Amino acid sequence: MLIDVEYKAAIELLMKEKIATKPTFIINAISSESVEAVLRSVAMPKIKIGDRSGIKIKYVVEKVKDEEVKGEVSQLELMLxxxxxxxxxxxxxxxxxxxxxxxxxxxxxxxxxxxxxxxxxxxxxxxxxxxxxxxxxxxxxxxxxxxxxxxxxxxxxxxxxxxxxxxxxxxxxxxxxxxxLEGDELKEKLKSFGFNSKEEIVLRIKKVIADKKIKEADDKYFREYIDAIIALKDTKITLPEEILSQEIEDEFKRIEAQILQQGMNMKDYFKMLGMSADEFKKNTLKESSIKRVSDGLIYSQLIEEFKIKATEKDFTAEYERIAKDSKSNIEEVKKQVNMSSAESNILYKKLINLIK
Missing domain, CATH: 3.10.50.40 (Chitinase A; domain 3)
Structure with a gap:
């Protein structure tokens, strides 16, 4: 019981620090009176972001095209x-x-x-x-x-x-x-979607497409901005081997779960690819893992540098937006939307608005 208490206390102390890998509990020695153990984790690497003042990236939101709306309206008509x-x-x-x-x-x-x-x-x-x-x-x-x-x-x-x-x-x-559908049958169907007329739904379709294009523009700008930071001569990012190895293993496990879910075993999968598991990790996963971890570190540092926080007002606005878009009750949205997910969206949007 005492060991459990000490272990929890050590975990709480460690979690106050900025760590990058999962804590590992290592027992060094055991006697009749005591247990000597070490709780080990790798600290979040410190990175240096170069001078960003010269970064110039064009932010472009594509216009909503008539054919895009037409395609969605065609699907709407199928439902009516x-x-x-x-x-x-x-x-x-x-x-x-x-x-x-x-x-x-x-x-x-x-x-x-x-x-x-x-x-x-x-x-x-x-x-x-x-x-x-x-x-x-x-x-x-x-x-x-x-x-x-x-x-x-x-x-x-x-x-x-x-x-x-x-x-x-x-x-x-x-x-x-x-x-x-016509008459009462049409009205009932529209009502089930939360609308009073077909025109309302068409306007909603246009807004959804427009919002999607803004999101795509945000994502494209962010990717290019991060790539530009990495390309700066004075940007310094050194990744400890433990962090990179953990990221590769986590990605490998995600892929493995996906393969197994589809009824294929990993042996047959690697045979189809013509490489071993180790070769797959080295040749396929390593480069993308380095990029993913580097991007995450830069993102975290920018959030910290700009002192971006998600306030109670921000959460309320985010839940109200989701409720309005999904025609749902805000209390239901709060139950369904993970708070950390909502916070991530808020921080990301605030950062985009600051850097673009």
């Missing part, structure tokens, strides 16, 4: 319709048809988030999917399964997928005849 089996017994999909599909997308043989769905309704020609996807579905017959090859655009928001080739396995379940 009901489908019935086609009276014409259409068996081949063509441009303009609304179809129901199952699809599973993979990049380098691995599933990715958002790349799988069953019973998905899609209007061919709506350009809701990556270029080339819908045109390859055209001509498919009901019940047919087909592999479709596409390439994610260079400016794709999820950077891990940008410029990557993906293969989607698509099954055409049905070709549907769509009937627009």
């Amino acid at each position: 319709q009901k489908s019935v089996d086609s009276k014409d017994k259409i068996i081949i999909a063509k441009d303009g048809d609304t179809i129901n599909i199952d699809f599973l997308g993979k990049v380098d043989g691995i599933k990715f988030e958002g790349g799988e769905s069953k019973g998905f309704d899609l209007k061919l020609g709506s350009k809701s999917f990556i270029d080339g996807f819908e045109s390859q579905v055209e001509g498919m017959k009901i019940g047919e399964e087909k592999n479709i090859k596409v390439i994610f655009p260079e400016q794709y928001p999820e950077k891990k997928l940008a410029n990557k080739e993906a293969i989607f396995t698509v099954k055409l379940n049905a070709i549907k005849e769509i009937i627009n």
Whole structure:
């Protein structure tokens, strides 16, 4: 019991310091009267950020394009319709048809988030999917399964997928005849979304797209700003081997969990890649881990340098924004949104506004 008390006290003392690795408890000696132990961790490395006064980066927010709104409105229209089996017994999909599909997308043989769905309704020609996807579905017959090859655009928001080739396995379940909802049925459907008219939803769509473009502009500016800091001659970042090793191992475990979740074992995965686990860590994970840790250290130092804090007023405004955007009750938002996540968003936005 005494050991437990002393251990907790040591942990509390250590956590007051700026540490970069998880504490390790090492027992040096044990006797009938005492236990000699050491609680060890690696201190957060001190970095030197060079003179940033010469950094000039253009902050650009792309305009909302009509075709982007049109694509989203097409999806909206699908939700304000009901489908019935086609009276014409259409068996081949063509441009303009609304179809129901199952699809599973993979990049380098691995599933990715958002790349799988069953019973998905899609209007061919709506350009809701990556270029080339819908045109390859055209001509498919009901019940047919087909592999479709596409390439994610260079400016794709999820950077891990940008410029990557993906293969989607698509099954055409049905070709549907769509009937627009009218009268009370339409009003009830709109009400379930929290809106009174289709026009309100269109305005909401435009705002969501505009907000997304601001977020993309913020992220792009931040990445370029951090890269510019790292490129400065007088910026000095030295990463202790323990920190880098822990980051590589943490990333490796995340990838391993993802691979296992997809039903593949690591042995087969590395065989497919043509390298060992150690080679994968060294050749694939090391460089990205160095970049990720360096970026994090610079970010933390900038937050400290600018003395950025999240106030109670900031939290309230963040919760109110989320509640308004999601048409939710603010108390429900507080229950669902992790406080640390809200704080991260607040600090990030404040930093962007200060450096741009």
